[in-house]
Amino acid sequence: MISRRQFSQALAVAGLAAPLVTATAHASQPSWGPVKQVRAGLLDVGYAEVGPADGPVTILLHGWPYDIHSFVDVAPALAAQGQRVLIPYLRGYGPTRFLHARTKRNGQQSALASDVIAFMDALKIRRATIAGFDWGARTACVTAALWPERVKALVSVSGYLIVNLEQNQEPLSPQAELGWWYQYYFATDRGVKGYEQNSYEFNKLIWKLASPRWNFDEATYAQSATAWKNPDHVAIVIHNYRRPGR
Numbered sequence: 001m002i003s004r005r006q007f008s009q010a011l012a013v014a015g016l017a018a019p020l021v022t023a024t025a026h027a028s029q030p031s032w033g034p035v036k037q038v039r040a041g042l043l044d045v046g047y048a049e050v051g052p053a054d055g056p057v058t059i060l061l062h063g064w065p066y067d068i069h070s071f072v073d074v075a076p077a078l079a080a081q082g083q084r085v086l087i088p089y090l091r092g093y094g095p096t097r098f099l100h101a102r103t104k105r106n107g108q109q110s111a112l113a114s115d116v117i118a119f120m121d122a123l124k125i126r127r128a129t130i131a132g133f134d135w136g137a138r139t140a141c142v143t144a145a146l147w148p149e150r151v152k153a154l155v156s157v158s159g160y161l162i163v164n165l166e167q168n169q170e171p172l173s174p175q176a177e178l179g180w181w182y183q184y185y186f187a188t189d190r191g192v193k194g195y196e197q198n199s200y201e202f203n204k205l206i207w208k209l210a211s212p213r214w215n216f217d218e219a220t221y222a223q224s225a226t227a228w229k230n231p232d233h234v235a236i237v238i239h240n241y242r243r244p245g246r
Contacts, residue, residue: 025214025217025220026220027217027219027220027222028069028073030068030069030072030075031072031075031076032048032049032050032085032087035048035068035094035095036048036049037095038119038122038123039099039122040115040118040119040121040122040123041115041117041118041119041121041122042091042098042099042100042103042115042118043091043096043097043098043115043118044095044096044097044098044099045089045115045119046088046094046095046096047068047086047087047088047089048068048075048086048087049084049085049086049087050075050076050079050085050087051075051079051082051083051084051085052084053084055079055082055083055084056082056083056084056128056152057083057084057085057086057125057127057129058083058130058131059085059086059087059088059128059130059131060074060085060086060087060131060132060136061116061130061131061133061135061136061137061139061140062087062089062090062093062133062134062136063132063133063134063135063136063158064134064135064237064240065199065203065206065224065228065237066133066134066224067089067093067094067227068087068088068089068227069220069223069224070133070224071085071087075087083129086123086128088115088116088119089227089230090112090115090135090136091105091111091112091115091232091236092105092107092230092233092235092236092237093227093228094226094230095230096230097230097231097232098232105232105235105236106236106239107235107236107237107238107239107241108239108240109138109139109162110142112135112138112139113139113142113143113146113147115139116130116139116140116143117143117147117150120150126150127149127150127152128150128152129151129152129153129154129155130143130151130153130154131154131155131156131157132155132156133157133158134158137156137157137161138162138163140154140155140156141154141156141161142162145162182206182241183241186237186238186241187241187242191238192234192238195237195238196234199228199233199234200225200228203225203228207221
């Protein structure tokens with residue numbers, strides 16, 4: 001059985017999240033085969049799976065604006081350690097779809113965490129190690145806080161933890177505020193329209209700003225960019241950043 005220390009080392013060696021990579025990145029052909037689908041709670045979730053079906057479960061959660069291809073290296077590394085690795089597309093990404101048109105396109109941190117529990121329930125998984133970066137890290141943290149009995153271990157990368165909505169209303173230094181420019185942009189109707197029309201170019205800019213030393217090629221970016229063609233992507237992203245107190 002893999003220890004927590006070995007798990008953390010595997011994440012570090014393989015590179016858990018795209019934002020942490022500093023070397024040249026080229027599009028990799030995923031080793032997990034066709035994406036699967038499962039009805040879970042409010043969603044029909046698209047997910048990849050690699051590793052032994054009877055192994056201890058690890059769920060890897062991507063961030064914004066990324067997708068499951070952030071884990072093309074780490075997933076096989078964990079599978080080689082005997083882990084059953086599941087990599088779901090978050091709501092608003094890739095082939096994950098809402099089951100009903102009238103369901104609110106909710107991007108709140110607790111909504112994404114509830115998706116993880118529904119996903120586990122649908123696959124009859126009692127407990128799992130949950131790891132993620134950016135939105136995925138926050139989702140993993142909220143899941144562990146609200147359903148601790150379902151989380152065997154937690155790996156949260158890039159410092160995106162549970163948001164304190166009350167404290168989050170306090171201003172930061174001008175330099176720090178500048179780093180959140182896109183949240184102010186999304187708070188405007190112009191920003192919503194801009195993201196809807198230019199998500200491909202917008203998200204590429206975020207990749208470059210978030211990871212200035214990451215020399216990804218066009219094929220690597222295009223591989224992930226297909227996930228943002230989801231019909232609910234803009235609504236989920238905007239709701240996540242526009243809701244009061246966010």
